[in-house]
Amino acid sequence: MKVSIYTSCVVDLLFPNVAIAMVEVLERFGVEVDVPDKQICCGQPTYNSGYREESQKTLINQLESFKDSEYVVGAAGSCVAMLKEYEEIFKDDPKYARMAKELNEKTYEFTQFLNRVLGLTDVGATLDAKATYHRSCHMTRLLKERETPFILLDHVKDLEMIPIPHIENCCGFGGTFSVKEPVISNQMVTEKMNDIIDTGAEVLISADMACLMNIGGKFNREGKRIKIMHIAEVLNHGIDESRVHIPDSVHA
Amino acid sequence: MGLKTSTKTFDERLQASIEDTFMQKAVAKAQDDQWVKREGAREELGHWEMWRELGEQIRKETIAYLPDYLEQFSDNVEKNGGHVFFAQTEEEARDYVRKVTLEKQAKKIVKSKSMVTTEVGLDQMLLELDGVSVMETDLAEFILQMDDWDEPSHIVFPNIHKNREQIRKVFEKKLGYDGDNEPVHMARFARKVLREFFLEADIGITGCNFAIADSGIINLVTNEGNADLCISIPKTQIVLMGMERIVPTMEEAEVVDNLLSRSAVGQSLTSYVTFAGRTNSDESDGPEDFHVVIIDNGRSNALGTVFQPMLQCIRCGACLNVCPVYRHIGGHGYGSIYPGPMGAVLSPILGGYEDFGDLPYASSLCGACTDTCPVKIPLHQLLIEHRVKMTDDLKMTHGLDDLTLRVIGKATASPILFKMAMKMDHLPSGVLSKHKQTSVENLYNYDGYLNMGPGLLGGWTSIRDLPRPPKGKDAFREWFKHHKKEQQGGQ
Numbered sequence: 001m002k003v004s005i006y007t008s009c010v011v012d013l014l015f016p017n018v019a020i021a022m023v024e025v026l027e028r029f030g031v032e033v034d035v036p037d038k039q040i041c042c043g044q045p046t047y048n049s050g051y052r053e054e055s056q057k058t059l060i061n062q063l064e065s066f067k068d069s070e071y072v073v074g075a076a077g078s079c080v081a082m083l084k085e086y087e088e089i090f091k092d093d094p095k096y097a098r099m100a101k102e103l104n105e106k107t108y109e110f111t112q113f114l115n116r117v118l119g120l121t122d123v124g125a126t127l128d129a130k131a132t133y134h135r136s137c138h139m140t141r142l143l144k145e146r147e148t149p150f151i152l153l154d155h156v157k158d159l160e161m162i163p164i165p166h167i168e169n170c171c172g173f174g175g176t177f178s179v180k181e182p183v184i185s186n187q188m189v190t191e192k193m194n195d196i197i198d199t200g201a202e203v204l205i206s207a208d209m210a211c212l213m214n215i216g217g218k219f220n221r222e223g224k225r226i227k228i229m230h231i232a233e234v235l236n237h238g239i240d241e242s243r244v245h246i247p248d249s250v251h252a
Numbered sequence: 253m254g255l256k257t258s259t260k261t262f263d264e265r266l267q268a269s270i271e272d273t274f275m276q277k278a279v280a281k282a283q284d285d286q287w288v289k290r291e292g293a294r295e296e297l298g299h300w301e302m303w304r305e306l307g308e309q310i311r312k313e314t315i316a317y318l319p320d321y322l323e324q325f326s327d328n329v330e331k332n333g334g335h336v337f338f339a340q341t342e343e344e345a346r347d348y349v350r351k352v353t354l355e356k357q358a359k360k361i362v363k364s365k366s367m368v369t370t371e372v373g374l375d376q377m378l379l380e381l382d383g384v385s386v387m388e389t390d391l392a393e394f395i396l397q398m399d400d401w402d403e404p405s406h407i408v409f410p411n412i413h414k415n416r417e418q419i420r421k422v423f424e425k426k427l428g429y430d431g432d433n434e435p436v437h438m439a440r441f442a443r444k445v446l447r448e449f450f451l452e453a454d455i456g457i458t459g460c461n462f463a464i465a466d467s468g469i470i471n472l473v474t475n476e477g478n479a480d481l482c483i484s485i486p487k488t489q490i491v492l493m494g495m496e497r498i499v500p501t502m503e504e505a506e507v508v509d510n511l512l513s514r515s516a517v518g519q520s521l522t523s524y525v526t527f528a529g530r531t532n533s534d535e536s537d538g539p540e541d542f543h544v545v546i547i548d549n550g551r552s553n554a555l556g557t558v559f560q561p562m563l564q565c566i567r568c569g570a571c572l573n574v575c576p577v578y579r580h581i582g583g584h585g586y587g588s589i590y591p592g593p594m595g596a597v598l599s600p601i602l603g604g605y606e607d608f609g610d611l612p613y614a615s616s617l618c619g620a621c622t623d624t625c626p627v628k629i630p631l632h633q634l635l636i637e638h639r640v641k642m643t644d645d646l647k648m649t650h651g652l653d654d655l656t657l658r659v660i661g662k663a664t665a666s667p668i669l670f671k672m673a674m675k676m677d678h679l680p681s682g683v684l685s686k687h688k689q690t691s692v693e694n695l696y697n698y699d700g701y702l703n704m705g706p707g708l709l710g711g712w713t714s715i716r717d718l719p720r721p722p723k724g725k726d727a728f729r730e731w732f733k734h735h736k737k738e739q740q741g742g743q
Binding site: 007009011012013014016017019020023035037038039040041043045046047048049050051052053054055057058060061137138141142166168169170172173174175176177178179180181182183184185186187188189191212213214216217218219220221222223224225226227228229233 | 263266267270276280284574576577579580581613614615616617618619620622623636638639640641642643644657658660661662663664665666667670674689690691692693694695696697701709710711712714715716717718719721722726727728729731732735
């Protein structure tokens with residue numbers, strides 16, 4: 001089984017550790033991994049800001065980057081949701097409609113791929129910590145994935161998950177919203193920070209690095225302590241080889 | 253007051269909202285409470301998603317054949333002996349109500365349950381008529397009127413920004429109330445004031461939740477029963493309705509009333525669900541003279557466009573109750589009679605981008621509104637459509653932000669430019685970087701954080717720290733190249 005890693009810009013530019021963790025987890029389960037070199041951004045920042053014409057080339061670049069991939073697995077729920085949205089965006093385009101449909105069908109967010117495609121629940125990870133999970137809006141509402149991160153985290157040995165109040169509320173990132181509307185964004189991320197502090201968790205986990213960057217950036221500005229981990233890093237932590245079993249689906 | 257409720261700029265309104273910590277707490281609490289109630293009410297009904305689909309279907313179909321349904325409704329009202337007036341603009345709506353008021357030589361007017369009257373600036377017009385007095389009879393609206401017509405801040409809980417002590421003071425100052433700030437005591441007092449007004453009223457003005465096309469009657473859902481008094485005591489009733497507030501038959505009204513009550517206030521049904529029109533010959537109460545003013549006022553701007561789904565809205569306010577932006581800036585932040593996500597979509601349709609062009613950007617596009625809307629309006633997608641209209645179609649520019657986004661558009665479309673940027677970005681960011689003890693583990697691994705920046709970056713670093721990018725050799729793609737080589741070497 002071959003997987004193309006879709007890094008997303010935030011991870012590509014700022015958090016190589018997240019993409020490395022993804023590669024290591026996938027390879028541990030016998031998956032062959034590549035990183036198509038042409039890939040850049042899903043186009044969401046400009047597309048959602050209303051620059052539909054400007055973002056067209058970006059979208060097409062992504063379509064072409066992954067056209068030969070068997071599976072595309074992304075590090076961010078939000079960016080993956082955008083890739084899957086291409087099918088609707090290009091539905092009347094004679095040249096790209098088919099490619100967009102294929103991309104939609106073969107693209108998964110990282111935890112989705114582990115659980116729904118490989119059928120994994122326990123990846124062999126161990127993390128002795130009290131943690132809480134930030135459920136990003138786009139992963140939940142656009143990608144409609146509410147379960148897989150929790151299924152996998154439930155099987156991380158020694159990890160105690162503490163529920164966060166107002167789990168449904170946005171952290172105030174929202175792509176360009178965070179920089180265009182800093183006053184409102186500040187209110188939102190401050191409430192999120194306080195909700196996280198109220199849980200007493202030492203570690204904040206999410207499947208969207210952009211949200212973590214936003215929330216973590218606020219913690220850092222306020223001088224409040226927290227450890228930030230992308231879920232791929234959690235699932236690559238403290239591996240107990242005896243719990244690693246390569247699923248049959250990899251050989252199929 | 254009209255559609256536009258404030259002369260301040262968006263930034264000024266925002267600042268006022270952010271400073272109003274009482275309002276923020278009140279709104280957050282109301283949202284949290286409504287969440288619990290709404291979820292309970294949905295669960296009790298069961299099959300919520302199927303109900304939503306039915307709701308969407310009904311509203312979509314009605315809007316698709318709107319002219320036909322409006323004609324049918326209008327014919328039936330007239331068949332029952334009532335009058336219908338189609339007002340294209342707010343002026344026409346006001347003029348019609350003025351004409352009826354003057355013809356009836358009315359002195360006292362009672363009002364209930366109508367946001368659209370505020371939208372068209374009806375109160376102001378009536379107050380300017382000699383010898384005419386007007387009374388808002390819904391408790392929350394009554395309080396706003398007594399407080400010098402303070403602007404509403406929510407479409408279902410217009411008074412959400414006020415606490416009980418503030419209300420007590422308004423009553424004391426304007427009505428000589430000398431009791432305590434217990435809601436039940438104040439409500440009893442308000443009721444006494446209102447009762448006297450009701451008994452002497454010549455005209456009752458109400459809105460309408462839904463107009464029923466095949467029978468020419470209107471449907472109102474209320475909890476206080478004031479709308480029923482507005483309908484049953486005065487001899488003349490004037491109904492003002494947005495032209496989209498229509499359903500084909502009583503059967504569809506049942507579905508949308510169910511969705512409305514559950515979504516708006518978390519009740520299976522409201523205390524009063526009223527169906528009314530002109531008095532039948534065998535009835536002793538109700539209006540002998542019945543007028544319906546059907547208002548366009550910009551709604552037809554949405555017809556036949558990508559914004560048409562906005563006309564499905566049943567004004568339940570559920571999108572406000574889940575919106576994290578509304579949670580923090582409250583209704584007054586929007587500067588429109590229609591706040592929150594539904595308002596951010598609707599206000600520019602009705603009032604244009606000059607006054608309301610900021611609203612579509614005041615959203616993180618989290619999608620909570622779309623997810624909760626009982627008639628499945630794709631609210632956050634329509635916000636993007638407004639942005640598209642402003643940037644791509646109208647070429648409205650937003651200064652440096654506009655330029656930056658166009659540059660981002662170019663950079664993210666070209667692998668060569670992007671890779672150059674990846675190699676370069678550690679270098680220039682060094683100039684802007686700060687070093688301090690970082691409190692966030694696993695985020696600031698690469699030599700400090702960015703503290704300020706030009707253009708869009710400044711918006712980020714004004715409130716939070718941005719990690720510096722890793723050096724080229726530490727980048728993921730470099731790592732992966734070595735990793736592959738090692739793998740191949742090992743084989």
